[in-house]
Amino acid sequence: MKQIFRILGGLLTLAVVVVVVFALYVQARGIPRYTVPQVAAAAVAPGAPAQLALGEKLVQASCADCHLNQQTGRLSGHQLLDTPKEFGAVYAANITQDPAHGIGAWTDAEIVALLRTGIGRDQRYRLIMPHFVYMSDEDVQAVLAFLHSGHPWVKADPTPSHEQEPSFLLKALANTVMKPTPLVPGPHVAPAPTDTVAYGHYLVVGRYQCYECHSHDFKTNNALHPEQSAGYLGGGNALVDAQGQPVLSRNITGDRATGIGTWTPAQLAAALRVGQSPHGPLRAPMPKYTTMTDAETAALYAYLQSVPKLTNNVPLSSPAVATR
Ligand code: HEC
Ligand code: HEC
Structure with missing residues (x-):
């Protein structure tokens, strides 16, 4: 008997030591660093009007x-109020052209490496920021052209980016499950818009990443094989909506x-463009x-009606009040 207690006591002490060591490790390591991936991005020449218009549209949307x-x-950044409170305080960075406080000193290759993988030029892993793994090279170049343009949003702004204030939980996640996405070798070319289903697929997993919010959970999303999320x-x-209230993303498969x-293409277009669904106004995010x-919108309609239908009756949580 005594022997068993001694063994159990030993195991318990060991478990406590492991937990304490892990906690100290997480606390000391903070947000991990990774080797910056080498991206073969040619510097973007001043954009032609069509490229700048596309860049503006993508930056506005994403x-x-x-x-x-x-x-x-x-685009000088601010605190994100729609991230879970348990994560601590998260601040989007200043991405204006200011060389000291924005990204004016970043090379295009460094920006692309961050966009695709989440790893910054200083090797620090950027939290919360989505990874644009399958965005086409053309779309990425348009975003870069916009960031370099004369648009008022990107004019150098001397507001320093706020230090992140991650909670212990966020640090623990960043040391375990939240990882940079490996760089997927290019070239990344979008299908022709006339190929509606394929183009809609590109919009859902590449350009706008609808699947990230609209699949079951961020933690089980598969960045490399989005359809396997x-x-x-x-x-x-x-x-979480702009007021910090819970909101569930909705089932956008073709389940009737x-x-x-049962939606018409016009109903989908209204939900996307003006945030008005047959259920009422759509909340952030x-x-x-x-x-x-x-x-x-036509390609999204064609693709969403073509994906495997899932039966998932998502309750309309809290009153649907438009927040934007
Ligand atoms: C869900 C919110 C979110 C979206 C959407 C988002 N970002 Fe970010 N971004 C962040 C946060 C938060 C940080 C700071 C992360 C950190 O420091 O850990 C950041 C950091 C960055 C940085 C690094 C700047 C620095 O000095 O560290 C760049 C560049 C950037 N974002 C560009 C973009 C571009 C371009 C897009 C659109 C294609 C975009 N982001 C979309 C939240 C977002
Ligand atoms: C940042 C997260 C996020 C992204 C990205 C996103 N959505 Fe949503 N979407 C939501 C949330 C949350 C709701 C529910 C809002 C509500 O109930 O008020 C929603 C609602 C909808 C609805 C309304 C469905 C209904 O039953 O009323 C449609 C349609 C939709 N999204 C399609 C899309 C498409 C297509 C994309 C990509 C082009 C997309 N969403 C991108 C979060 C997102």
Whole structure:
């Protein structure tokens, strides 16, 4: 008997020591660093008007919600209030052309490495920022051209990026499950818009990454094989709106009872462009894709109706009040 207690006592002490050592390790290591991947990105020449227009549209759809500061009117960053409180305080960085406080001193290759993998030029892993793994090279070049342009959003702004204040939980996640995405060798070429289903697939996993929010959970999303994410496009991912209130992403597969199988193309276009769904106004963080073209909404409709239908009746959590 005594022997057993001694063994159990020993195991318990060992378990406590392991937990304490892990906690000290996480606390000391903080947010991990990684080798910066070498991206073969040619410096982007001053953009032609069509390229700048595309860049503006992509930045407005996929970067501005986090990086645009309403006070400065520039992409100078601000605290993200729609991240879970348990993560601590998270701040989007200043990505204006300021060489000291923005990204004016970053090379295009460094920006592309960060966009695709999450690893910054200083090797620090950038948290929360999505990874644009399959965005086409053409789209990435348009984003770069916009960041280098004369647009008021990107004018040098001397506001320093706020230090991150990650909670212990976020640090623990960053040392275990939250990892940079490996660089997928290019070239990354988008299908022709006339190839509607293939183009819609590109929009969902590459350009706008709808699948990230609309699959079951960020933690089970598969960045390298998005279609293998748990509950792909079936919704139910627990997100937070601009007021910090819980909001579940919705089922956007073609299931007739619980998805968008009975919707018309015009209803989908209205949900995307003006945030008006047959269920009522859509809350943040669902972006408003105000400049989406007819070709894009038609392709999204064709693709979403073609994916495996999932039955997932997502409750409309809390009153659907428009927040943007
Ligand atoms: C969900 C919010 C979110 C979105 C969307 C987002 N970012 Fe970020 N971004 C962040 C956060 C947060 C940081 C700071 C992360 C850190 O320091 O750990 C960041 C950091 C960066 C940095 C590094 C700057 C620095 O000095 O460290 C660049 C460059 C950047 N973002 C560009 C972009 C571009 C371009 C887009 C759109 C294509 C984009 N981001 C979309 C949240 C976001
Ligand atoms: C940052 C997360 C996020 C991204 C990215 C996102 N969505 Fe959403 N989406 C949501 C949330 C959250 C809701 C639910 C809003 C509500 O209930 O008020 C929603 C709602 C919707 C709805 C309404 C469905 C219904 O039943 O009313 C459609 C359609 C939709 N999204 C399609 C898309 C498409 C297509 C894309 C990509 C082009 C996309 N979403 C990108 C978070 C996101």
